Amino acid sequence: MDTEIIGVIAMFSITLLLAIPLGKYIAKVYAGERTLLDPVFNPLERLFFKVSGINSKNEMTWKQHLVALLTINLLWFLLSMLVLMNMSWLPLNPDGNPSQSADLAFNTTISFLVNCNLQHYSGETGISYLGQLWLMFLQFVTAGVGMAAAVVIFKAFKEKSTTQLGNFYVFFVKSCTRILLPLSLIVALVLVFEGTPMTFEGKDTITNLQGDTVHVSTGPVAAFVPIKHVGTNGGGFFGANGSHPLENPSFFTNMTEMVAQFIIPMAMIFAFGFFIKRRRFGWMVFGVMTVGFLLLAIPNIIMEMNGNPEIAKMGIDNSLGAMEGKEVRIGAAASGFWSIVTTVISTGSINSMHDSSMPLSGMNELLAMMINAFYGGVGAGILNFFIFIILAVFISGLMVGRTPEFMGKKIEAREMKIAMIIALFHPFLILVGTALATAFPSVGTSAISNPEFHGFSQMLYEYTSSAANNGSGFEGLGDNTPFWNISTGIILLLGRFLPIIGPVAIAGLLAEKKFIPESSGTLKTDTSTFGLVIFVVIAIVAALSFFPALALGPIAEYFSLY
Amino acid sequence: MKNHILPAIKLTAVLIVLLVVVYPLMVWGMAQFTSGSGKGQTIEVNGKKYYSNIGQTFNDDKYFWSRPSAVDYNAAGSGGSNKAPSNVEHLQLVQARIDTFLVHNPDVKKSEISVDLVTASGSGLDPHISVQAANVQVKRIAKIRGIAEGNLQQLIVSNTEKPFMGLFGPERINVLKLNIALDNLK
Incomplete structure (x- = not known):
């Protein structure tokens, strides 16, 4: 078999094999059970809590969780604006890069704060090493926040009837120290030995073999890239992101970075099953997500390997596939695969330029973000999927004429209202954003760099990526303007915090309710039938609301090519 | 919200020490054992x-x-x-x-x-x-x-x-x- 295909299958299988034990480990960490790393982290965390004046035994209600979460995020926002707008004169700026303008700093701050990493600057010229290290800090802590929010849901369904859902700071700190940091160190080890730089010396100047002088940007790349993937952040150290040969020097690093970004989203599903002691439920969720994922990924691999029909018509050897925007060491298959993994799990790092993807590959990338619940980002994926579960429970309940119940809790009007608002808000943000940009061509449409249908796709992609907190882009879009910086910045904020607040609120409300023991009349939620219902709900709610927009962009482009 | 502000500031400070100082230094240390000493091959x-x-x-x-x-x-x-x-x-x-x-x-x-x-x-x-x-x-x-x-x-x-x-x-x-x-x- 083709070594490119074997490479892709290996990446998926290795992730799955590692995700199951990691899921068990994550469940233990949040349950406070003994784990291997206790001797290192128990004293360290005790010290952290002591210094910070946090009582780790103090349990919180779902509202207190949200207040703690939002307060610390507000603090990071202020700090971040301070760093990004002043970095030109702050230390660690060997390349003499400028500070960011207020609107760019706003966009960068928000986008890293919400675990999105949409970048309207280029890493080589738009930020200092101090800025990069600060963004790296945000990559750690925002992933930790997402996981902490997901654990509130874990907790809510573990206990029979409670208002006490654990301590936000404990979940958050443990996520950073015991999960994100060790995984990042392992990835960093691979990267430094494969040639990713880790230096503070700034640009180098060399003369190449043909005699031209070239400047080479380096930096503390090997520390930045691991957490960018492990935390499903996705922001590149360099402008070219994961396609840059220093961020991703070989197929081995490509496999490592793929597993690194894919593993926690997968492991969190298993962790949920282990944590609430319903493994079958975990496998049902995994099944639905995997079917959805494969339906998007396999066509992309095939389309990218088949290449551009317009180039094939020119009569050259097109056997490598669609190589515009792709790297030879990675190849078309692994690029197509990555383009879907990074969009379903909201990493947004890229190893090929999505703008140059084949039209329907681009559509699948968009759909992955529009659905935003197949695996999903670190923590956030479970939260999004949870909304679809609630909708599916409600619809199934109505179909069979029973009170909708989930895990022994009645789903009532209040929970349904929240779930509907969250489910509809995502398409609302994307479509209204795109419509606004189209309606005001002087500030919106003027940014596109490809003509016709694909130009529309560029704008649609930018807002989809923002609302889904993904961070990849059809990067030809000239998006460093006040209009794009501010409009995407606002959508990023709403697209992050509402999908955290909504599911946490629902979980908190359900947790308070009386527990109804399972009987023969209970709707079983761990069966494949229920899985199918969830899948249909996702298809109807998420996919259909976007179909008209997709028809104007990638689908129209497809028919213009074939 | 008020009683969360001080803990948030202090916790951020200690996490900065761990994640922005200690972690990069560890990676930098690992890089010293590679062929290019972390400056690229x-x-x-x-x-x-x-x-x-x-x-x-x-x-x-x-x-x-x-x-x-x-x-x-x-x-x-x-x-x-x-x-x-x-x-x-x-x-x-x-x-x-x-x-x-x-x-x-x-x-x-x-x-x-x-x-x-x-x-x-x-x-x-x-x-x-x-x-x-x-x-x-x-x-x-x-x-x-x-x-x-x-x-x-x-x-x-x-x-x-x-x-x-x-x-x-x-x-x-x-x-x-x-x-x-x-x-x-x-």
């Missing part, structure tokens, strides 16, 4: 230093050409063309690259030109070309350098990097290493 030839992972412009007829680059191999400003597959301007550019290639390589059939030689990479710094992209340039280089084609084919074979562990990913050739070896052939 380099090759030294005749006292001159090259980054082996960073592609270079090779458009001289006596060298194996590298891939087109949207940023002219500017290693301080990476990026791709971001041109859509349907973009007419892009397709014209690809056609022009094919025509240029045929002018410089008159002995080559059009159907032998590999697509990576006429499309720009994502980073603009792709250090590699495919094996077929190297083979298609053999006739031109053999003529200019006066080297037997068989020797050049030998050179390509010995510079071909196999898939990772022989199993995963594509075969490829590092253009810089190939051209350095080519210069040493005489």
